[in-house]
Amino acid sequence: MTTHKRSFTTALWDFFCSLKLSISLLIGLALTSIIGTIIKQNASMDEYQHYYSDSTIRIFNSLGFFDMYHSWWFILLLYLLTVNLVACSIKRLPRVWKMIAEPTLVMDEGLEKSLSLTHEFKLAGDAATLRDKLTAFLSQEFAPPVITEVDGEYHLFAQKARWCRLGVYVVHLSIIIIFIGAIIGSTFGAKGFVQITEGQSVGSFVDRYTGKTVDLGYTLALRQFEVEYYPSGAPKEYRSFLTVLENGQPVPGLIDRKIIVNDPLTYKGITFYQSSYGTIHQLTMRDRKGGAPYKIEAADKEPVSLPGGGFAVIAESVPDVSPYMPGFTGPAVKVVLEERNGTQQSLILLQNNPQFDLQRGGAQIFTYDGKTKYFTGLQVAKDPGVWVVWLGCALMVIGICMAFFMSHRRVWARISKGQVVLGGTASKNQPGFQLHFDELADKLKKL
Amino acid sequence: METHNLINPLFSSKLFNITTICYFAAMVIFFIYLANRNRGVGLAASITAYAGFVVQTVAIGLRWQESYQLGVGHAPLSNLYESVVFFSWSIILMFAIVDLKLKYRVVGAFVVPFALLGMVWAQLKLDTGAIEPLVPALQSNWLLYHVITCFLGYAAFAVACGVSIMYLIKAKQEEAAGNASAGGVVAMFPSTRVLDDLNYKAIMVGFPLLTIGIITGAAWANYAWGTYWSWDPKETWSLIVWFVYAAFLHARFTRGWVGRPAAILSITGFIFTIFCYLGVNLLLSGLHSYGG
Ligand code: HEM
Numbered sequence: 001m002t003t004h005k006r007s008f009t010t011a012l013w014d015f016f017c018s019l020k021l022s023i024s025l026l027i028g029l030a031l032t033s034i035i036g037t038i039i040k041q042n043a044s045m046d047e048y049q050h051y052y053s054d055s056t057i058r059i060f061n062s063l064g065f066f067d068m069y070h071s072w073w074f075i076l077l078l079y080l081l082t083v084n085l086v087a088c089s090i091k092r093l094p095r096v097w098k099m100i101a102e103p104t105l106v107m108d109e110g111l112e113k114s115l116s117l118t119h120e121f122k123l124a125g126d127a128a129t130l131r132d133k134l135t136a137f138l139s140q141e142f143a144p145p146v147i148t149e150v151d152g153e154y155h156l157f158a159q160k161a162r163w164c165r166l167g168v169y170v171v172h173l174s175i176i177i178i179f180i181g182a183i184i185g186s187t188f189g190a191k192g193f194v195q196i197t198e199g200q201s202v203g204s205f206v207d208r209y210t211g212k213t214v215d216l217g218y219t220l221a222l223r224q225f226e227v228e229y230y231p232s233g234a235p236k237e238y239r240s241f242l243t244v245l246e247n248g249q250p251v252p253g254l255i256d257r258k259i260i261v262n263d264p265l266t267y268k269g270i271t272f273y274q275s276s277y278g279t280i281h282q283l284t285m286r287d288r289k290g291g292a293p294y295k296i297e298a299a300d301k302e303p304v305s306l307p308g309g310g311f312a313v314i315a316e317s318v319p320d321v322s323p324y325m326p327g328f329t330g331p332a333v334k335v336v337l338e339e340r341n342g343t344q345q346s347l348i349l350l351q352n353n354p355q356f357d358l359q360r361g362g363a364q365i366f367t368y369d370g371k372t373k374y375f376t377g378l379q380v381a382k383d384p385g386v387w388v389v390w391l392g393c394a395l396m397v398i399g400i401c402m403a404f405f406m407s408h409r410r411v412w413a414r415i416s417k418g419q420v421v422l423g424g425t426a427s428k429n430q431p432g433f434q435l436h437f438d439e440l441a442d443k444l445k446k447l
Numbered sequence: 448m449e450t451h452n453l454i455n456p457l458f459s460s461k462l463f464n465i466t467t468i469c470y471f472a473a474m475v476i477f478f479i480y481l482a483n484r485n486r487g488v489g490l491a492a493s494i495t496a497y498a499g500f501v502v503q504t505v506a507i508g509l510r511w512q513e514s515y516q517l518g519v520g521h522a523p524l525s526n527l528y529e530s531v532v533f534f535s536w537s538i539i540l541m542f543a544i545v546d547l548k549l550k551y552r553v554v555g556a557f558v559v560p561f562a563l564l565g566m567v568w569a570q571l572k573l574d575t576g577a578i579e580p581l582v583p584a585l586q587s588n589w590l591l592y593h594v595i596t597c598f599l600g601y602a603a604f605a606v607a608c609g610v611s612i613m614y615l616i617k618a619k620q621e622e623a624a625g626n627a628s629a630g631g632v633v634a635m636f637p638s639t640r641v642l643d644d645l646n647y648k649a650i651m652v653g654f655p656l657l658t659i660g661i662i663t664g665a666a667w668a669n670y671a672w673g674t675y676w677s678w679d680p681k682e683t684w685s686l687i688v689w690f691v692y693a694a695f696l697h698a699r700f701t702r703g704w705v706g707r708p709a710a711i712l713s714i715t716g717f718i719f720t721i722f723c724y725l726g727v728n729l730l731l732s733g734l735h736s737y738g739g
Contacts, residue, residue, distance in 0.1 A: 019697055019700055022697050023694050023697050023698055026690045026691075026693050026694040026697065027690070027691070027694050029690050030687045030690035030691050030694070030719075033683050033686060033687050033690075034683075034687065036678060036683060037680040037683050037684060037727070041678065069678045069683075182676075191673065191674065234579075235583060236583070237583055237586075238583055260583065261583035261586065261671060262583070262586055262587040262589075262670065262671050264670070264671075264673065271673050273671065273672055273673045274583075275672070379672055379673050380673070381672075381673030381674065383673070386669060386675065389665075389675060390666070393662045393665070393666075396658060396662075397655065397658060397659060397662065400654065400655045400658060401655060404651045404654075404655060
């Protein structure tokens, strides 16, 4: 029973230590990741119904394909990868560590045979003199050697860049650190969106994932929003001028701060990114029979309720109507009116022709008074894990450079009276090292 | 909105045409070199390719300068046309390293065609050639770091792919000819052992570059939108490519994954790379605007 048990745990351990598993996982992650790039993620059910049949939707839904990067099986693959990584490292690291911490100081016959680079030559002098000469030589030309005496012979050992053996483990550790950073971010962070109209402010936002309201701990006020255009009419820059207020008091340094795309504002761990904007239009509603005009302020596509029930929505707005309605000029809006009983009608309002709506013959007459204010749309992010992620990324680059471009080079010398045997090896780029090694040997012969 | 005031930079366009002609000539001379094994011809092939490279470098520089004169100054890396041109340039740069540092000139016959293909496609199919102003989302130095590292990485993978194709051809001929060394064009190829090693070396250069490319992309996304990773199709595909090459590197540690399987994996990796670069824009939708 116990042997069976042990063999099971051994088998499990071996399974997790195997490089075949890593390759399968890497390929598996690559292939499954494709699914989420073909099926649109986190779209609305309406949109899915447009593309797929109900039964397909049911199958995709149960497989988690509509949010596959957060599905249980994708997360499981990532966990397997992590366990695999840790297991492999636990198994291999001690051996590599030993090579770094306790190098083989003495080149015996066995080691000499295993080395592909060796040179043997005669030099005048007794062992102690040669030892001192070689020590000075290696210190100058390669690296300071460690000296060991065995049976009247001297052994020198010198090495370079032994730490690069750890490169692979630095890379693997970095992956785990990045995962930790991502987990910190998704546990303690929040993502959302706020919309602020010029002259107004916000003090909280709604987390997109949990639906909870997150208190900023301060308020953020928008003084002004601006758009700048290229001469061609393409947008050049979107600017929001924001002020952070704490207990109603502006925070020094964060008064009227300009933020643009690619230059966000961060305060107390929460960052605001310029993301979108819109305009507030002013309409006036009058009763055909007379009476006081009623002013309406509305953003594009946002319903506003009207006195006496019903809604108005600005479906579209254009700065110049002439391409659409020849003979007319100036700004225009298309408004959809929904009455209390549900009937809809749409009307066009022209800023330059306030009489235009008269001909519709409705009980109310609308005019378009133009744009009054902008509002700005800001992405809000709080991610305390992001620095851990960057730390992991930096480690990864360092580790990859160590693993790929640095080579652990070792040189041994066995010195007896009148004779020196030189041996060497490198963990990478052996041909390159051979050139260097032969050069060393040549110089040594001339000593 | 096709109403932009597009201004056609004429001079750099002409230089790009010369570049294309040079790469075409270089490819032809490389093929002659394969057939007649004359060292002088090989040298001529390389020199023609480098001449194209120099002209292209000047043209890219000029286009950069022209964009400043037009008052929309930005590095010439902002649309599909410009990125394909830069990709071609990177491929020749990587070839130059293999040629001049590692001394395997003949690899050019299988690498220069990729650069030529890029230029021809850019000139014929994508050529409005116009310098457009940058939309606000692209106005960041991160764009520069991100695009340059990614494309240098892709170019290294292109070299690995070219070398792998050579490997497969050579290995097949050697197999067919028994142990007698293969004759004809293939005899010019470096040995299978060298080709295999070159494949590994090219990926060893490409992988860190791709890694930095992905990281700078994430850093930029975080800086611009507050999310370093959003599983957008382009991001995901770059990660897929990264997984494939990571698998390649690990497969070298287990028996049997050098030589032929490694060559096939490398070619697969490059197909994925090209899909990541072009397929995603042309077939899928997402945040990245190239080719939009
Ligand atoms: C499933 C998880 C993984 C496991 C179990 C694993 C395991 C290993 C092992 C055992 C080695 C060889 C170490 C040696 O003996 O020298 C290695 C090398 C390496 N691994 Fe991983 N690895 C994993 C994932 C990754 C990932 C995702 C990357 C991505 C960057 C990576 C990058 C590397 C690199 C760059 C090397 C060195 C390759 C070379 O020297 O050519 N590993 N890995």
